[in-house]
Amino acid sequence: MKNENYDIVIIGGGPAGIASAYAAKKHFNHVLIIERKDCLGGILEQCIHDGFGISRYNEELSGPEYARKEIAKLDNIDVALNANVYAITKDDELIKLSYYAPDGVHHIVAQKLIIATGCRERSAKEITILGTNPSGVYTAGEAQYYINIMGKLPGKRVVILGSGDIGLIMARRLTLEGAKVIGVYEIKNCPSGLERNIVQCLKDYDIPLHLSTTISSVKGRKKLTSVTTVKVDENMKHIEGSEEEIECDALIISAGLIPVNDMMKKLGLKMSPRTKGPIVDEHYMSSVPNVYCVGNALHVHNLVDDVSYTGERAATFAKDNLKERELIDVTFDEHISYVVPEVFDIKNIPPLVDFALRVKEEMKNITLKIYADEEVIFQRKYVKLLPPEMLLVKAKIKDDMKMKKIHLAIEKEDK
Numbered sequence: 156m157k158n159e160n161y162d163i164v165i166i167g168g169g170p171a172g173i174a175s176a177y178a179a180k181k182h183f184n185h186v187l188i189i190e191r192k193d194c195l196g197g198i199l200e201q202c203i204h205d206g207f208g209i210s211r212y213n214e215e216l217s218g219p220e221y222a223r224k225e226i227a228k229l230d231n232i233d234v235a236l237n238a239n240v241y242a243i244t245k246d247d248e249l250i251k252l253s254y255y256a257p258d259g260v261h262h263i264v265a266q267k268l269i270i271a272t273g274c275r276e277r278s279a280k281e282i283t284i285l286g287t288n289p290s291g292v293y294t295a296g297e298a299q300y301y302i303n304i305m306g307k308l309p310g311k312r313v314v315i316l317g318s319g320d321i322g323l324i325m326a327r328r329l330t331l332e333g334a335k336v337i338g339v340y341e342i343k344n345c346p347s348g349l350e351r352n353i354v355q356c357l358k359d360y361d362i363p364l365h366l367s368t369t370i371s372s373v374k375g376r377k378k379l380t381s382v383t384t385v386k387v388d389e390n391m392k393h394i395e396g397s398e399e400e401i402e403c404d405a406l407i408i409s410a411g412l413i414p415v416n417d418m419m420k421k422l423g424l425k426m427s428p429r430t431k432g433p434i435v436d437e438h439y440m441s442s443v444p445n446v447y448c449v450g451n452a453l454h455v456h457n458l459v460d461d462v463s464y465t466g467e468r469a470a471t472f473a474k475d476n477l478k479e480r481e482l483i484d485v486t487f488d489e490h491i492s493y494v495v496p497e498v499f500d501i502k503n504i505p506p507l508v509d510f511a512l513r514v515k516e517e518m519k520n521i522t523l524k525i526y527a528d529e530e531v532i533f534q535r536k537y538v539k540l541l542p543p544e545m546l547l548v549k550a551k552i553k554d555d556m557k558m559k560k561i562h563l564a565i566e567k568e569d570k
C-alpha cells in the first residue's frame with residue numbers, strides 16, 4: 156500500500172488528460188495521470204483515419220500519430236496505467252482518492268483534480284429495438300475496435316443505425332474492407348454527423364442515407380439475420396405500412412455520445428441536463444472547488460484539437476488560487492441548444508474566456524453576439540451553422556471589467 160501526495164491529479168489519459176498534464180507541469184511539481192487502460196492516447200488509438208490535428212499541427216494526422224505527438228510533450232510526469240480509481244472524496248481543501256494498479260493499492264492526496272474521462276457511446280440497450288437478442292449488434296466504437304485493433308470484420312452485410320460521426324466513419328471503413336454497407340438510417344430529418352463526413356464517408360462511396368427512418372426490430376436466433384426499418388413522422392412516430400425487412404449480419408449503432416460521469420457523480424458535482432457533463436465556470440471549474448473537467452467528459456467535442464485546448468486551459472487556470480467565487484448563470488437565446496460554461500464567476504474573470512456552443516437547427520447568415528450586461532464582448536458573422544458542428548469562440552475581457560449578466564444571442568441578418 157502506498158501513500159502519495161500530488162499537487163494535481165488527472166483522471167483519464169486521452170488527449171484531454173495528456174494536454175492537462177503537460178500544461179500543469181509548467182506550474183506544479185508533482186503531476187499524476189491515472190489511466191485505466193494499458194496505454195495513453197484514449198479513443199485516438201483506434202481512430203486510424205486521418206483528420207486529426209489540423210488546427211494544432213497544421214497537418215492531417217491519424218489518431219495514433221496525433222496521440223504520439225501529444226504524449227511526447229509529457230516530461231517528468233507520473234503515469235499510472237491499468238489503474239482503477241475505487242474511492243474518491245473531497246473535504247474542504249484536499250481530494251483523496253484510492254486506486255488499484257498492477258503494483259498494488261495507492262492512496263493519493265491531491266490539491267487539485269482534473270477529470271478527463273472522455274465519453275461513451277449510447278448502447279443498443281439504451282435504444283428501443285424490439286425482437287430477439289442475437290449477436291451481430293455493435294456500437295460503432297466497438298466495430299471500430301474490432302476492425303482497427305483486432306483486425307476482424309464484424310459483418311459482410313451491414314446496416315448502420317444513426318448518422319453520428321463514428322457511424323459514418325465506420326461506413327467508409329467497412330466498405331474499404333470489402334463489406335456491403337446497405338445504408339445508414341437516421342431517425343431525425345437531418346444528419347447528426349459533420350457535413351464533411353457525410354460527403355467523404357457516404358456520398359463518395361454511394362452509401363445511402365435514409366433520414367426520418369429508424370429500425371423497429373431485429374431478427375435472428377443466435378446471429379442477426381435481418382432488421383426491419385420504418386419511416387417516422389415529424390413527431391418521430393412510426394408510419395404504419397412503411398416497414399421494410401433488410402437481410403444483414405451486422406447492425407452498427409451510432410446513436411450519440413455521453414460524457415463518462417461516474418467520478419463526477421461520486422464527487423457530487425452538479426450535472427448539466429443539457430450536456431450530461433458537469434456544470435463548470437469559465438475556468439473549467441466544477442461546482443466543487445478545485446475540481447475541473449475537460450474534453451469529452453465535459454461535453455462532446457468534434458475535434459481533438461479543441462479537446463486538447465480545454466485540457467491546457469483548465470490546467471493553466473488550476474494554478475490560480477481564486478477569490479471566493481460569485482457565480483451567475485450564462486443565458487442564451489432559443490436558437491442555441493447549449494453553452495459551456497453554463498455559469499460565470501464574476502469575482503475572478505480571466506482576460507480571455509472560451510465559450511463552446513451548438514445551435515438547435517441549421518442557421519444561415521447570422522451573427523453570434525456575446526453580451527456582458529449591455530456591452531458586446533464578442534461578435535462574428537457565420538454564413539452557415541449546423542447542429543453537429545460545435546463552435547468554440549474566445550472572448551477578450553477588458554481589464555477590471557465588471558458584469559452582472561452574460562448572454563449569447565444569435566441575430567439574423569435581416570434584423
Ligand SMILES: Cc1cc2nc3c(=O)[nH]c(=O)nc-3n(C[C@H](O)[C@H](O)[C@H](O)COP(=O)(O)OP(=O)(O)OC[C@H]3O[C@@H](n4cnc5c(N)ncnc54)[C@H](O)[C@@H]3O)c2cc1C
Pocket residue numbers: 166167168169170171172189190191192196197198199202205206207208238239240271272273274296299320321324415418449450451452456457458459460462
Ligand atoms: C470514431 C471517432 C472519430 C473521430 N474523428 C476525429 C477526427 O477526424 N478529427 C478530430 O479532430 N477528432 C476526431 N474524433 C474526436 C476525438 O478523438 C475525441 O474528441 C478525443 O479523443 C476526446 O478526447 P478525451 O481525452 O476527452 O477522451 P478519450 O479519448 O475518450 O480519453 C478518455 C480516457 O479516459 C480514460 N478513463 C475513463 N474513465 C476512467 C477512469 N475512471 N479511470 C481512469 N481512466 C479513465 C479512458 O480509458 C480514456 O483513455 C473522433 C472520435 C471518434 C470516437
